[in-house]
Amino acid sequence: MFTGIIETLGSVSALEMEEGNLHIKIRSSLADQLKIDQSVSHNGVCLTVVDVATPFYSVTAIEETLSKTNLSTLKEEQLVNLERAMIMGSRLDGHMVQGHVDQTGICEKIERKNGSWIFMFTYDASLNHLTIEKGSITVDGVSLTVIDSARSSFSVAIIPYTYENTCFHTYEVGTEVNLEFDVIGKYVSRYMGLKP
Template identity: 40%
Template sequence: MFTGIIESVGTVTDKAFLASGLRICIDTGLATELRDGESIAVNGVCLTAVAIGQGRFEADVSPETVRVTSLAGLDAGSTVNLERALAANGRFGGHVVQGHVDDVGTVTEITSEVDFWRIKVRCPEELLPYIVHKGAIAVDGISLTVAKVEQGEFDVQIVPFTWQHTNLDSRSSGDQVNLECDIIGKYVGRILGCSSLDKDV
């Protein structure tokens, strides 16, 4: 489990397509604190770290994860948000993030508002029931608060610290981002028999 509080921004150094799925290699200072087999969220996707060494790690991405996330679009030089799994005695600073992406959204607008930024994201229709005003959503693994929801899009406002310590400063209109809705809302939808999500990874 994760909290959406990004620990580091890594850089993709290599991506190799396998017979099915792919393997990515990421440079990061967090590599010294990882062990083979540990979970790490990469742009909000829970992956397993392997082949750790010399300031980098590798991770395999399954065909299903390739299908429903934006990871296949990463190239050498792409920056990615990284968060290790929450320790049992760790501080819970964001919200419950599983690393199971619901779908991919598209950035439609980034607006500077003096010291802050507002990002507008178009999302698939089936996610809209789970995106609520002032509710939580993970965007590329970042725990954010929904500022507005309207006409198939939602807005989030970004504070300076988040802008400077995530990969959001490299985003532009048209970019794809991984979206994970609040798990509590998804459970309620399932219990009430009105869930519109059936392809979580």
């Protein structure tokens, strides 16, 4: 379980395909605090640490994960948003994030507005995921509040701190992102018969 509050950025150091698995080596300031078998969110995807050699650590994404996320498009030196699993009993500053990406979305518009940025994303509405205004959404692991919601799109406002300290400063129109829709909303939509 995560909160969607990004701790730091990591840099992809090496990528290796082995059958259907992608082994990812990350350079990160978190490496010396990690242990094998810990869960870390990478652009919103929960992956298990399989090796640590400070300042690097490694994780493996299986074929199922690669088919539903943007991890298959990673390149060496690319930045990724990182968050360690939450500690029970401390503040939940974002919202409940599972690290289980529902689908990817596409950045369609970026607008600078009065010192912040408005990002608009589109997604496949046929999968029956929903957003609501003032509801929560996770974009590449970042917990955000929806400001405009439509059937297949939503927008979020990004403050300067978030822009500078997450991958948002690298996004451009056409960037593919991982989306995790609000877990409570998913249960409600299932109960209401909106999702098969």
